[in-house]
Amino acid sequence: KQEVTQIPAALSVPEGENLVLNCSFTDSAIYNLQWFRQDPGKGLTSLLLIQSSQREQTSGRLNASLDKSSGRSTLYIAASQPGDSATYLCAAPFSSGNTPLVFGKGTRLSVIA
Amino acid sequence: GAVVSQHPSRVICKSGTSVKIECRSLDFQATTMFWYRQFPKQSLMLMATSNEGSKATYEQGVEKDKFLINHASLTLSTLTVTSAHPEDSSFYICSPGSGDEQFFGPGTRLTVL
Numbered sequence: 001k002q003e004v005t006q007i008p009a010a011l012s013v014p015e016g017e018n019l020v021l022n023c024s025f026t027d028s029a030i031y032n033l034q035w036f037r038q039d040p041g042k043g044l045t046s047l048l049l050i051q052s053s054q055r056e057q058t059s060g061r062l063n064a065s066l067d068k069s070s071g072r073s074t075l076y077i078a079a080s081q082p083g084d085s086a087t088y089l090c091a092a093p094f095s096s097g098n099t100p101l102v103f104g105k106g107t108r109l110s111v112i113a
Numbered sequence: 114g115a116v117v118s119q120h121p122s123r124v125i126c127k128s129g130t131s132v133k134i135e136c137r138s139l140d141f142q143a144t145t146m147f148w149y150r151q152f153p154k155q156s157l158m159l160m161a162t163s164n165e166g167s168k169a170t171y172e173q174g175v176e177k178d179k180f181l182i183n184h185a186s187l188t189l190s191t192l193t194v195t196s197a198h199p200e201d202s203s204f205y206i207c208s209p210g211s212g213d214e215q216f217f218g219p220g221t222r223l224t225v226l
Binding site: 032034036041042043044046049089091093098099100101102103104105106 | 147149
């Protein structure tokens with residue numbers, strides 16, 4: 001069964017800290033991996049997309065890495081801010097083409113001012 | 114990225130009524146639309162896949178007669194929750210199939226009393 005797991009489930013850090021969110025997947029044959037942000041009661045905002053041939057992607061203070069062989073991805077957030085508080089989800093399609101995403105349960109991040 | 118709208122954003126209804134949720138792909142012709150739902154503190158789970166001009170396919174455990182999906186055009190897919198019950202209360206969110214980076218509607222919060 002194709003599964004995506006995220007650890008930790010929740011994380012609380014003081015403002016300014018760098019932090020890492022972890023994502024693991026059971027099948028290395030993922031087509032790509034996407035990180036999303038979800039604010040309470042809201043939809044999903046796409047943060048970063050890493051293609052299966054790539055090792056990392058960067059956007060501002062965010063850096064996502066992908067290691068297919070070990071079945072892992074990490075999302076690194078530098079210099080965290082209270083506005084970063086949200087739930088972060090990773091998800092992957094396990095084949096190419098028009099296929100749905102399999103989601104992890106997310107990491108709920110709280111950045112304390 | 115693709116712009117996706119959903120309507121309504123929030124609906125509260127009595128048990129036994131039917132609720133229609135619209136999902137529009139505003140700048141992208143979606144031959145496929147994925148419908149997910151998210152229960153409190155859970156991740157998104159695929160419910161069904163709608164295909165323009167053909168019947169939708171449903172995930173295991175999702176009743177096709179209860180969750181009616183219509184994908185009549187490349188820009189509109191609808192999900193109707195028929196005879197809704199409190200256990201159907203959830204966050205419903207759509208995503209047009211893109212084969213690459215995927216985008217999501219803002220979601221519909223359904224509360225069945």
